[in-house]
Amino acid sequence: xxxFAPVLLVLSILSTTTIAQSAEFIPPGKAFNGPDRTITWRxxxxxxENEFRFRTGDRxxxxxxxxxxxxxxxxxxxxxxxxxxxxxxxxQDVGEEAILQAxxxxxxxxxxxxxxTAHKGVWTWTAQEVH
Numbered sequence: 001x002x003x004f005a006p007v008l009l010v011l012s013i014l015s016t017t018t019i020a021q022s023a024e025f026i027p028p029g030k031a032f033n034g035p036d037r038t039i040t041w042r043x044x045x046x047x048x049e050n051e052f053r054f055r056t057g058d059r060x061x062x063x064x065x066x067x068x069x070x071x072x073x074x075x076x077x078x079x080x081x082x083x084x085x086x087x088x089x090x091x092q093d094v095g096e097e098a099i100l101q102a103x104x105x106x107x108x109x110x111x112x113x114x115x116x117t118a119h120k121g122v123w124t125w126t127a128q129e130v131h
Contacts, residue, residue, distance in 0.1 A: 039069055047127065051078045052100055056123060061112075070109045070123050074100035081130040089113070090121040099130060 041057040057069040068089055074082060085097035089111045098107035113121075 039067075041069075041071070044073075049127075051075060051080060051082055051129075052127070066113055068111045068113060068121065070094075070111075070125075072098070072100060072107045074105040076105070083128050083130045084125055085128075086124070086126040088124050101130075 037059075039057040039059045042055055044053045044055045046053050052072055052074045054070065054072045057071065059067045059069070061067060070087065070089070072084060079102070081099055081101035083097060083099050084107060087094040087096065087109055092111055092113060094109045094111060096109060098109075100107060
C-alpha cells in the first residue's frame, strides 16, 4: 500500500508524456490544416417572395472532408407555412424536408462531402406555401 502513491505518480507522468508527443506545434504564420470546430456562415439572403431568408455555411473536418450547411429562417411577419423540399447540393440530395411556420421558424440542413471544398457548389431547393 505504501508504494501505491509513487506508482500512481509515475503512471500520471508517463501518460502526460505520451499526450505531449502526439500534439502538433504550429509555428506562427503557418497554415493550420486540422479540423475546424466552427461553421463559417455567409451573409443572409432574402427569398424572392420575402417570406424567409437563407444562408450557407461550411466546416472543415480535416483530411479533405467538409460539412456544408444550408439554413433557413422564416420572417416574423409571415403567417404562412412554407414547405422546403427537394434540397440538393450539386448532385447530392439532402433527403429531408422541413416546414417553416409559427413555433418552428428555423431549419438547418447538413451535407457531409469529402469531394467538395468550402464555398463551392450550388444549393437548390423548392419552397411552397402550405395551406
